[in-house]
Amino acid sequence: MSELIEIAGLSKSYGRVAAVNNISLKLPKGKIIGLLGPNGSGKTTLIKMLNGLLTPDAGSITIGGVPVGPGTMARVAYLPDRTYLAESKTILQVLDFFCDFYADFSKDKALSLLASLGIDPSVKLKTLSKGNKEKVQLILVMSRNADLYVLDEPIAGVDPAARDYILRTIIDNYNPEACVIISTHLISDVEKVLDEVVFMRYGHLVLYTSVDNIREQHGKSVDAYFREVFAC
Amino acid sequence: MAWDLDSDRPIYLQLVERIQMQIVSGAYEPGGKLPSVREYAAEAAVNPNTMQKAFSELERSGLIITQRTNGRVVTDDVELIRKIRDELAQEQAEVFLRKMAELGLSREEAIGVLRQIGGADNE
Numbered sequence: 001m002s003e004l005i006e007i008a009g010l011s012k013s014y015g016r017v018a019a020v021n022n023i024s025l026k027l028p029k030g031k032i033i034g035l036l037g038p039n040g041s042g043k044t045t046l047i048k049m050l051n052g053l054l055t056p057d058a059g060s061i062t063i064g065g066v067p068v069g070p071g072t073m074a075r076v077a078y079l080p081d082r083t084y085l086a087e088s089k090t091i092l093q094v095l096d097f098f099c100d101f102y103a104d105f106s107k108d109k110a111l112s113l114l115a116s117l118g119i120d121p122s123v124k125l126k127t128l129s130k131g132n133k134e135k136v137q138l139i140l141v142m143s144r145n146a147d148l149y150v151l152d153e154p155i156a157g158v159d160p161a162a163r164d165y166i167l168r169t170i171i172d173n174y175n176p177e178a179c180v181i182i183s184t185h186l187i188s189d190v191e192k193v194l195d196e197v198v199f200m201r202y203g204h205l206v207l208y209t210s211v212d213n214i215r216e217q218h219g220k221s222v223d224a225y226f227r228e229v230f231a232c
Numbered sequence: 233m234a235w236d237l238d239s240d241r242p243i244y245l246q247l248v249e250r251i252q253m254q255i256v257s258g259a260y261e262p263g264g265k266l267p268s269v270r271e272y273a274a275e276a277a278v279n280p281n282t283m284q285k286a287f288s289e290l291e292r293s294g295l296i297i298t299q300r301t302n303g304r305v306v307t308d309d310v311e312l313i314r315k316i317r318d319e320l321a322q323e324q325a326e327v328f329l330r331k332m333a334e335l336g337l338s339r340e341e342a343i344g345v346l347r348q349i350g351g352a353d354n355e
Binding site for chain 2: 164171193195219220
């Protein structure tokens with residue numbers, strides 16, 4: 001299996017708090033990987049470094065052999081954990097914005113996904129429900145043809161039916177040559193679509209293994225195993 | 233509809249069991265074409281890689297065959313399908329007898345119960 005992402009000795013602190021502490025990890029392409037850990041375990045910090053939005057204090061990350069920077073940003077599709085789009089814009093304006101920004105963005109694909117949901121692209125973002133806003137943002141990300149998709153809490157705060165839609169959209173649209181990283185604490189909802197999981201705690205890497213390995217070795221779901229490992 | 237899967241057993245094994253069931257029950261006929269990995273994965277709402285693993289497992293058992301030009305098909309070896317169906321039936325019968333034993337019924341008594349129900353259905 002060829003490695004897409006290579007992380008070596010990666011650390012990042014905020015003041016005296018080490019958010020990510022000396023993590024080394026290699027992740028292959030073609031997999032859907034869950035980035036799991038309790039609140040404050042460093043998931044979002046790691047994700048922001050993968051995107052080049054934060055600079056590591058130490059260590060390195062390469063994506064497809066290229067150090068994270070302008071060269072990788074064009075190849076990484078990122079869904080942040082909060083809205084960043086201007087609420088006063090219409091969906092169509094946002095689509096054009098994405099066309100300008102990302103050479104790998106397919107407007108046709110985005111429009112057909114929106115149509116499948118019955119969302120009118122001429123409406124302003126602020127008129128959308130929370131669930132629909134999440135779906136629109138996911139559609140924007142999944143309509144890119146990237147090497148790496150990084151989804152930070154894509155199903156937080158939406159109802160179970162919308163979660164199913166979001167997970168299905170991820171499965172149906174990701175490119176098998178790409179890698180998808182999903183960070184979440186709603187493990188039971190996503191574990192059916194994950195190949196592998198990375199457990200983090202206090203900025204450390206606790207475990208990196210496959211979902212079926214956990215089920216085979218421990219006879220329990222990833223969700224149940226997570227509760228055991230991170231029991232308070 | 234997403235498939236109902238147990239949370240404590242490997243997912244690919246459960247997919248193998250489900251597809252086996254669909255084949256031995258005749259939902260997919262001998263020699264008939266199967267949906268693609270992607271279609272199947274979308275139907276089950278699981279990861280396509282996991283579905284691929286289940287397909288590989290079924291290929292190893294000979295139940296499904298990959299044709300270069302025609303995608304995946306069910307084997308036309310009716311004997312093999314019947315053999316696997318008999319194995320699955322036997323497993324289920326063992327489970328039944330074990331549960332009856334837990335209730336304190338002997339094998340004979342358990343079979344008696346089956347006859348009774350079977351007889352009632354025929355009336």
